[in-house]
Amino acid sequence: MIKLSEVRKQYSSETDIGPVSLEIPAGGITALIGPNGAGKSTLLTMVGRLLAMDSGTIEVGGSDVTTTKSKELARVLSILRQENHFITKLTVRQLVGFGRFPYSQGRLSEADEEIVSKYINFLHLDQLENRYLDELSGGQRQRAYVAMVLCQETDYVLLDEPLNNLDIAHSVEMMKHLQRAAREFGRTIIVVLHDINFAARYADYVCAVKDGSIVAFGGVEEIMRDEVLTPIFNTPITVIEGPDGPLACYH
Template structure:
């Protein structure tokens, strides 16, 4: 379980997060939604110890993120950053393989290699496995980075806009894959999503942030109402229901 208690963050004098209290139990998919600048990525970087905590406390399975050894955390929690731009000349297989680094520290065992192969298949990357990543398209590169994050094999996955650059086919495949590991292996995915309908279809829970505060938290049915959506995004949008799930006509 990830527990966030009383966390605030400010940059110079600008408040970014204000008194966040949130607990994310093990298992399932939680979507983090909100307008640009709501503090979603900042919250992620605090959970993933990429930025020092200014105020409050965050624990992952009872381990405080600011004092637990980085390697121990890396075996429990993986993060995909929004701007994970990698311009190196590493092959796709090499970069996915680095996802296993927290487990083998440079000496991959047969199990690590098998997991890399599995991730390459899962994300449709076998034909690109020996290509240098700097020669790939944006979407192919994104798939490679997502595969690397998956390959880390952690109980918790923090994915900041993982659908960036992905075409519909691969976006759907990624969301289904997350659903599978959440259902079958009790793993936990916390995803920043801008496509609210992806959240409606795949998430178990939606947490909405605005101006550094949690302003809605619940199942997709609870959160995706016209009133809530207006208070989150600042305009009124129509919500229909299809196959029993909310469907937001946000583009009209």
């Protein structure tokens, strides 16, 4: 479980996150949705200890993210931000291998190499593992980053807009990979998404954020309703039943 208790972050008199209290169950995919500037990424990066909170506590799998040693937390929690600045003269295999650093400290064992291969194959990157990052398409590169995070083999995985800059086909492919990872490896995946229909199709839980506050949390059927979504996005939204579940239609 991820538990936030009275978490707050204030940037200025106009920008204020929280206080937020929230419990995200272990297992499956939880999607953070909401309008631009709602605070989704800020909440995610505070959970991942990449941004300090002004007050409150956050626990991930029973570990307090403020007081737990970095080496220990890195075996519980992994995070992929929107901005990835790895040097491009890395191969896919070298990048994915970084996920083993909390265990190997940069000296990959035979067992580490097997784990690297496991996630390269899982993300269908085996034909690309010796290619350099700057030789890949955006979708291929994003898969490599996700493979690196999964290779860390943490129970909790945080992904900040992993569909950013991906077209629809690659977005669908990515969400299917994440859904499989949650189910096959028993991971708890928290993902920031802009498209609420991807959340509806692939998430187990949906957390709606607006103006720095949690305004709704629950299963897909609870959140995907006209009366819930319309005030969140400040635009009329009608939810219809599609072939694979509820779909949100904007007006």
